[in-house]
Amino acid sequence: MTKPRAPLSIDAALARIAGHLPGGFDDMAQVAGRAVRTVRNWSDPDTAEQIPLDCAIALDLAYMAAGGECAPLFETYAFKLELAQMEHFACNIRLARHTADVIREGGEAHSALVRATLPGASAADRRIALQETTEAIDFLKRVVPLLASPNGDEPGGNTKRDPVADQHHPP
Structure with a gap:
């Protein structure tokens, strides 16, 4: 058999x-x-x-x-x-994805901040700078737990992939 x-x-x-x-x-x-x-x-x-x-x-x-x-x-x-390898390095992959988002959002915030400081900048330019800066801070906050955890996972030891969190714009 x-x-x-x-x-x-x-x-x-x-x-x-x-x-x-x-x-x-x-x-x-x-x-x-x-x-x-x-x-x-x-x-x-x-x-x-x-x-x-x-x-x-x-x-x-x-x-x-x-x-x-x-x-x-x-x-x-x-x-x-x-x-x-994917399982072993999943935390690094997740951190890399978050890092890419932090860089993108930080760049958008920096650009908006420069526009808000130019002569003739409007109140709308300042609102956009505030919005972009707030978004950049939110993305930075999301990366802190990944860096603080010894395994690179979210606090509480959740090592399973979160498809929602892995999207281009995490919730």
Whole structure:
């Protein structure tokens, strides 16, 4: 009976290689220099055994040599690394987005302030400067918790992405 495997998992990549090589797990064991049972355990989501990197490289090369058009284990690893990177650096990404907004709003405030100080500036120019400066201050206030938190998240430890807060103009 075939076990269900999570898509984009190492065990699914190994099963893909086994299905592509003519000798399946027997060929994989020979390529990896390991026992068939060991290689099967690498592809079993219910076992703790993990494939060593040198064996993963050898199996991806064997897959390509047998006409496979990609490197299933490498692609799975790269995908998992990318996901982990996004999760690990999410606070920096959020801070970068807020920083871009702070820079934009600060620039608008500076520009409006200069216009408000020019000869002939109107009351409307001063109102615009006040509005732009207030908006810039609001954006600066929003970045303070991200800088003050050790993890870069909002106070209270919320590390989940907030789609509303990630928009160009956070609420």
